[in-house]
Amino acid sequence: MLYVDLPTQGELRKLAEARDAATVSFYIATTPETQQIGAARTQLGNLLKEAERQLEEAGTPKRSIWPISEQVNDLIDDDDFWRLQANGLAVLVTPERLRSYRLPTHLSDMVQVSDRFHLKPMMRAVSMGQHAFVLALEENRVRLIEVTGDMPAREIKVPDMPKDAASAVGTATVNSRSASGRVQGSEGQNLRLRQYARKVDAALRPFLAGRDLPLVLAAADPLWSIFRSVNSYGHLAEEGVAQSPAQMSDGDIASASREVLDALNTARVAGVIALYDTRENEGRATSDIVMAARAATYGAVEVMLVDIDLVVPGTVDDESGVVTLVDDESGRTYGVVDEIAARVIRNGGQVIGVRAEDIPGGKPLAAVLRYAV
Numbered sequence: 001m002l003y004v005d006l007p008t009q010g011e012l013r014k015l016a017e018a019r020d021a022a023t024v025s026f027y028i029a030t031t032p033e034t035q036q037i038g039a040a041r042t043q044l045g046n047l048l049k050e051a052e053r054q055l056e057e058a059g060t061p062k063r064s065i066w067p068i069s070e071q072v073n074d075l076i077d078d079d080d081f082w083r084l085q086a087n088g089l090a091v092l093v094t095p096e097r098l099r100s101y102r103l104p105t106h107l108s109d110m111v112q113v114s115d116r117f118h119l120k121p122m123m124r125a126v127s128m129g130q131h132a133f134v135l136a137l138e139e140n141r142v143r144l145i146e147v148t149g150d151m152p153a154r155e156i157k158v159p160d161m162p163k164d165a166a167s168a169v170g171t172a173t174v175n176s177r178s179a180s181g182r183v184q185g186s187e188g189q190n191l192r193l194r195q196y197a198r199k200v201d202a203a204l205r206p207f208l209a210g211r212d213l214p215l216v217l218a219a220a221d222p223l224w225s226i227f228r229s230v231n232s233y234g235h236l237a238e239e240g241v242a243q244s245p246a247q248m249s250d251g252d253i254a255s256a257s258r259e260v261l262d263a264l265n266t267a268r269v270a271g272v273i274a275l276y277d278t279r280e281n282e283g284r285a286t287s288d289i290v291m292a293a294r295a296a297t298y299g300a301v302e303v304m305l306v307d308i309d310l311v312v313p314g315t316v317d318d319e320s321g322v323v324t325l326v327d328d329e330s331g332r333t334y335g336v337v338d339e340i341a342a343r344v345i346r347n348g349g350q351v352i353g354v355r356a357e358d359i360p361g362g363k364p365l366a367a368v369l370r371y372a373v
Contacts, residue, residue, distance in 0.1 A: 003032070003084040003085060003086055003102050004086050004102050004103065004104050004125075004148070005101055005102050006101060006103065006122070006125055006126055007101060007122065007126060009126070009345075012119065012122070012123075012126060012345060013345055013346060015092065015099075015117050015119055016116075016117070016119060016341075016342035016343075016345050016346055017342075017346060018094075018116065018117060019115055019116055020094040020095070020096075020115060020116075021060065021064065021115055022055060022060050022064040022065065022068060022094060022095055022113075022115075023092075023093070023094050023113070023114055023115055023116055023117055024051045024055075024068055024072075024092075024093045024094075024111065024112070024113050025090070025091075025092050025093075025111065025112040025113075025114075025117050025118035025119075026044060026047050026048075026051070026072075026089075026090070026091040026092075026093070026110075026111050027088065027089070027090055027091075027107045027108070027109065027110050027111075027118075027121045028040050028043050028044055028047065028088070028089050028091075028107065028109050029043075029087070029088060029106060029107050029108070029109060030085040030086060030087060030088055030089045030102070031085060031087070032085055032086060032087070034082070034083050034085075037082045037083075037085055040082070040085070040089065041076050041082055043109055044072065044075070044076055044089075044091065045073075045076055047109065047110075047111040048069060048072045048073070048076075048111075050111050051068070051111050051113050052065060052068075052069060054111075054113040054329075054330060054331040055068070055113055055331055057330065057331060058113070058330060058331025058332055060331065063095075064095045065095075067095040067096070068093050068094070068095055071093055071097075071098040072091065072093060072098070075091065075098065075100065081100075084102075085102055086102040086103055086104050087103065087104055087105060087106045087107070088102075088103035088104070088105050088106060088107035088121070088125075089101070089102055089103065089107075090103060090107075090121065090122050092117050101122060103121075103122060103125045104125055104130065105121075105124050105125045105308075107121050108121075108309050110311065112311070112329070112334065112335060112338075113329075113330075113331040114331065114332075114333065114334035115334070116334055116339070116342070118311075118334065118335050118338050119338060119341070119342060120306055120307075120308050120335060120337065120338040120341055120353060121308050121309070121353075122353070123306060123308060123341065123351050123352070123353030124308045124352075124353030124354065125353070126353070127350070127351060127352040127353050128265045128352070128353070130147070130148065130258065130261055131146075131147065131148045131213055132146075132147050132213055132214040132215070132216055132237075132257060132260075132261055133145065133146055133147070133156070133208070133213060133214070133215050133216070134146075134147055134153075134215075134216045134217075134218055134241070134253055134254065134257045135200070135204070135215060135216070135217050135218065135219075135227070136218045136219070136245035136248070136253050137197075137200065137217065137218065137219040137223050137227055137245070138219065138220075138223065138244055138245055138246050139164065139165045139166075139174065139193070139196075139223065140164045140165070140246070141163075141164055141246070142161060142162060142163075142164070142200055143155050143245070143250070143253075144156045144158050144161070144204070144207075145250050145253055145254060145257075147216075147254045147257050147258065147261075152251065152254075153250040153251055153253065153254035154250070155250055156207075158203050158204060158207050159203065159206075159207075160202070160203045161200065161203040161204075162196060162199045162200060162203065165192065165193060165196040168195065168196040168199045168200075169192045169195045169196055171192065174189055174192040174193060174196070189222075190222060190226065193222060193223060193226050194226050194229075194230060197223065197226045197227040197229075197230045198230050200227065201227070201230050201231055201232055201233075204233065205232060205233070208233050211235075212235055213235065214235050214236075214237045214260075214261065214264060215231075215233050215235055215236045215237065216237045216239075216240050216241065216257045216260050216261070217236065217237070217240040217241070218240060218241035218243070218245040218248070218253050218256065218257070219240070219241075219242075219244070219245065220242070220243055220244040224240075224242060237260055237264060239260050239263055239264070240257075240260060241253065241256040241257060241260065268352070269305070269352060269354060269358055272303055272305060272352060272366075272368065273305075273358075273360060273366075275303070275368050276305075276360060276366050276368050277360070279368050279369065282372075283372045284368070284369040284370075284371065284372050285366070285367065285368050285369060286366075286367050286369070287359070287360060287361055287363035287364075287365060287366045287367070289312065289323060289325075289336060289337065289340070289364060289365065290322075290323045291367075291373070292304070292340050292365055292367040293316050293321045293322075293323045293336065293339075293340050293343075294320070294321035294322075294373055295321075295367060295369050295373045296321065296340045296341075296343035296344045296347070296349075296367070297316070297317075297318075297319075297320065297321030297343055298321065298373060299347035299348070299349075299370075300369050300370050300371055300373050301343075301344045301347070301349045301367045301368070301369060301370070302349055302350070302368050302369060302370045303349060303350040303351075303352065303367075303368045304340075304341065304344050304349065304350070304351050304352070304365055304366065304367040304368070305352050305354050305358065305359050305365060305366045305367075306337055306338075306340075306341050306351060306352070306353055306354070306359075306364070306365045307337070307354065307355065307356045307359060307363075307364050307365065308353040308354065308355070309355065309356065310337065310356065310364050311329065311335045311337075311338070312325065312335060312336045312337050312364055313325070313326050313327075313328065313329045313330075313333045313334070313335065313336070314326050314333055314334075314336040315333055315334065315336070315339075316336055316339045316340065316343075321343075323336055337364045337365050340365065340367075341365075344367075
C-alpha cells in the first residue's frame with residue numbers, strides 16, 4: 001500500500017510564496033516496502049551533507065544551518081515515519097520548520113538549496129489527479145466511494161441518500177407491470193428509476209457543492225444513461241465504469257475508476273498540447289524559457305506544462321522576469337523553470353507536471369498565454 005499526503009493547491013501556493021535565506025528542498029525515491037526503505041534513509045543523509053556544503057559556500061550562518069541539519073537528522077532517525085512510505089518523498093526545510101510529503105510518483109534523487117522551495121517535482125502528483133468520488137449505482141443499492149491515490153477506498157455516508165430504488169419511489173419493486181397511468185411495463189420502470197436517480201442526485205448536491213473533483217459513475221444501463229440525464233454536478237466524468245457494481249467491492253470499484261482518472265489526465269495533457277499548437281500560431285504560446293519567465297511575471301500564463309525532472313539553474317528578476325542562467329547549481333541560484341511555475345501558480349494559472357516526452361519539442365516547458373507579450 002502507498003501512503004500518500006499531497007499539498008492542496010492552496011498549500012502549494014503558500015509554499016511558492018515562501019522565502020527564507022536558508023531553504024532546502026530534498027526529493028528522494030522511496031518504496032512502500034518497509035524492509036527496503038533503508039537505502040532512502042541513507043540517501044537523505046547523503047543529500048543533507050551536500051545541502052550543508054552548499055549552504056556553507058553561500059555564506060549561510062551556522063546558526064541557520066544547524067537547525068536544518070537537526071530537523072533532517074531527526075527525521076532520518078524516526079523509524080515510525082519510514083515505516084509508511086510511497087514511491088517518492090519531498091522534504092522541505094527551513095531553520096524554523098520541516099514539511100514532508102509522501103508522493104505516488106517516482107522521483108529522481110535531488111537536493112536544491114536556495115531562498116525558496118523547489119516544488120516542480122511535486123507538481124505531477126498534485127496536477128495529475130487521482131482523487132475522485134465514485135457513484136456506484138444499482139437498483140438495490142447506492143454507494144459513494146472516495147478514491148485517493150493508492151490509499152484504500154472508503155465509502156462515504158451521504159445524508160438523505162436513498163437506500164435503493166424501490167424504497168426511494170415508495171413501491172415494493174420498480175419492475176411491476178401493473179398499469180397505473182404511465183407507470184407500466186418498461187416505460188414505468190424507467191419512470192421509477194428516473195425518480196430514484198433524481199433523489200440520488202438531490203442527496204449528492206449539498207455534499208458535492210463547492211467541490212471540483214471528478215465524479216465517476218459506476219452503473220449499468222438503464223441506470224447509466226438515466227443518471228447521466230438527471231445529474232446536476234458539473235464534474236461528472238464522461239467516461240466511467242460501465243457495468244453493474246453489484247458484485248464489485250469498494251476496492252474493485254476504486255481500481256476500475258483509477259483507469260478512468262488516468263484517461264482523464266491523458267486527455268487533459270492532450271488538450272493543453274492542442275491548445276498550445278493553436279495559440280502558438282497566434283503568438284500566444286511559447287516553449288522559450290526567457291519569454292515564459294517574462295509572461296509568468298506579468299501574469300500572462302494561462303496553463304503550462306513543465307518537465308518535473310529537469311533543473312535549469314539560474315535566477316529570474318522579481319520585477320522584469322529577466323532570466324540569468326548559470327552553469328552550476330549553488331545556494332545563490334534556484335531552478336529557473338521551477339520559479340516560472342511558481343509565478344504561474346501565484347498569478348492564478350495552472351501548472352501540469354509531466355515528463356519531457358509529453359512536452360512539445362521535448363523542451364523544459366510549454367506555456368499557453370492569456371495574451372501575447
